[in-house]
Amino acid sequence: MKFSERSPKMRNIGLIFTREFQAYFATPLAYIFIVIFLMLAGLLTFFMGGYLERDQADLVPFFEFHPWLYLFLVPALSMRLWAEERKLGTIELFLTLPISMGHAVLGKFLAAWAFSITALCLTFPFWLTVNFLGNPDNGVILASYLGSSLMAGAYLAIGSMISATTKNQIIAFVLTTAVCFIFTLAGSPVVLDFFSAWAPSEFVQAVGNFGFLPHFQSIQRGVIDLRDLFFFASIIIISLTANALIIDWRKAA
């Protein structure tokens, strides 16, 4: 069933989604991203994760590096979402078409997310290999893929929001990496020590709960806890809402 047969609103999200998704493939970005993603995922899994030496039929060494891979690769996908439109001036065209702000933000985000999920799906040879070599728990692997997708979505939503603040894609990239780094490590001593030196302990605890790693790790163990799913979903929703507000606010400035 096509979007057009449902409602004109859904249809606009679909149209923006399609244009944005194709835009990734209009430049070498898509291919470079996929190749680098797969190569790095492979290198990290085999050399740093000791995929073969561990002699265990699971994909833990593969998934465990995803937060770090995403930290540098996902901002490269999200940086163009809004900054490029500002730079090219097409934002003036885009925002004067009869589209609601929510649909515009959602269509762009979903295109970037679908692209990152496509890249993730292309790692299927790892899954085939582990099934060929042993008898892994495929439920755990499926949960890990789900967790990884959600985490990529959270990184992308943050990146999309930051991209809306600037017309410089490099600035968007660097800021997104920095902010995502804090989110990734929020539960670890590196970040907590920084805050505990001066902030009240309730605040430090709150910051700790925003760490991506613990939430991802618990999904990765095969435990699909609604709280973890809800965590990533809220990061996405909050970031995208802020994204829409930032664009609206810049109209009034």
Place this chain on the structure above:
Amino acid sequence: MTETLKIDKLTKRFGPKTVVDNVTFVANKGEVLGFLGPNGAGKSTTMKMVVGFLSPTSGTASVCGHDIIENPLEVKRAVGYLPEGAPAYPDMTPHSFLKFIASIRGFRGSEKVDRVENAINITRIEDVSRQPIETLSKGYKRRVGLAQSLIHDPEVLILDEPTDGLDPNQKQVVRDLIRSMATEKCIVISTHILEEVDAVCTRAMIIASGKVVADGSPEELKSQSGAGDLDEVFRKVTKNA
């Protein structure tokens, strides 16, 4: 009868600077309104507020009875807009770009195909319609932008410097196009090229420092100044701005 385009005390301030200051006017079908003024006079800002790209600090406007603040989507449906510099997605071809715009504007199937084809024909971009927009000359890019603004046959057409930077032949193409649509639409064009007003406009409005300083048919403006020359009028009313 509702006015096609009604601007009501529209004001825009950027920080302490008032860029558009209490602008009020009405324009109707059949009018080609030339928005004249020195660079930075507030022409583009006024247009951007009407099409919903900027929010006014105070005042409002309405297009075909739809208020720009209360009903921005209806305004966007009724207006065709060519932003300054005619931005378009460089990786797309004019054909795919126009198809995208037509879809967003709600056209489907054979109607969409017809709309796209018609826009390509009237702006005379058939020759380049299948090559990426980034490879096109300025003149062609401008016409792609025009095609985009015409695809839904809007009642109100707002063109920000449609002929700026074009060679004389390209200017002629764009002006002929504007003239051919003049009777059935309300067209607002901004320009700082005075010959343009003589060439296509039925009414000229000079804006300086965000205020309307002259408004009338090109002939009226000329006779007012006694100079018989729009250049003279322009210099006279914008001198102190």
